[in-house]
Amino acid sequence: MLSEIHMQNLPRPFLKWAGGKGRLIQQYIPYFPSYFKNYYEPFLGGGSVFFYLQERQAPKAFLTDINAELITTYRCVRDHVEELIYLLKEHETQHSKDYYYSIRTTIESTELKKAARLIYLNKTCFNGLYRENSKGEFNVPMGRYKKPNICDLSNLRLASVALQSAEIERRGFEKVLSSASNSEDFVYFDPPYYPVSTTSNFTSYSRYAFNENEQYRLRDVFVELAQRGVQVMLSNSDTSFIRNLYKDFHIHTILAGRAINSNAKKRGKINELLVTSYSIKDYC
Missing domain, CATH: 3.40.50.150 (Vaccinia Virus protein VP39)
Incomplete structure (x- = not known):
């Protein structure tokens, strides 16, 4: 064991x-x-x-x-994990209800920002549920987490190696x-x-x-x-x-x-x- x-x-x-x-x-x-x-x-x-x-x-x-977006996120974890961690730390610092809904409607311009956005929303949305509307827009409300683990440094690095x-x-x-x-x-x-x-x-x-x-x-x-x-x-x-x-x-x-x-x-x-x-x- x-x-x-x-x-x-x-x-x-x-x-x-x-x-x-x-x-x-x-x-x-x-x-x-x-x-x-x-x-x-x-x-x-x-x-x-x-x-x-x-x-x-x-x-x-x-x-x-x-x-x-899921595939983009996996590729970024594999290929650019340290840059991704930097962006996630920024999300973690700014997290609030207003910030969540602002990011939810944001269209990011780079793959790294898209990956950081997906992980941030995933860690802070209701039940970690991924759902899109007919336009391909993420539409899950914010969850009720006191201290969401937005940037799990150790596991992101382990996942990158794997x-x-x-x-x-x-x-x-x-x-x-x-x-x-x-x-x-x-x-x-x-x-x-x-x-x-x-x-x-x-x-x-x-x-x-x-x-x-x-x-x-x-x-x-x-x-x-x-x-x-x-x-x-x-x-x-x-x-x-x-x-x-x-x-x-x-x-x-x-x-x-x-x-x-x-x-x-x-x-x-x-x-x-x-x-x-x-x-x-x-x-x-």
Whole structure:
């Protein structure tokens, strides 16, 4: 077991992200392939799985997402972390309600400023939720944090080191078909979840909605990769729709926490699904 001191020296996600897998990693460990050379994560988000695997297995990583500002931020953490830290310290010094809403409407001119803006808003907005309106504008209200950790110096530097060998690009999930080709490749899909009810239909982390048709497209990509022998894993909601989509594969149940709900009483434990193209007994 890793010591507490060692754990403090491991990189963690530098962004809070709806549906982030940080608290689920321990349940995921038994389902990760025992061997692979290349790791692909087409729905990058907070990158919890990447940071866990990078420290322990150090695969060549290919990290992608459709969110342009998210990809810009990862690249800046990888390539310009000290300049980014300088800008974040400025945000930290000036943080207030008026400042938050001023920055929320600001259109930054450089990639570094865009990255610092995203991290600042992410650390100070409601629940770390990333949401855009139809115009691509970030529209989440400010959270109620007394002392938000806007500039986490140590972790940003650790994350920068972990990202040094990663290729980071803005791409749709289906583009993974042009790269992953055999059993030495491991692809993890963490898409916007299929809603478990009409009131939980949050699938738009960007202006691009992830609807039912997208879920079908993703399933088809999963099937194509599996047929190539690629090791594929996918997380999604525990619904009859998702179970039916992936009925030909190995479906595992994960106990997760539901943190985002305006009604605190409706937050709590809920089942999620983890789908693998491979049988776990083959990897023990």
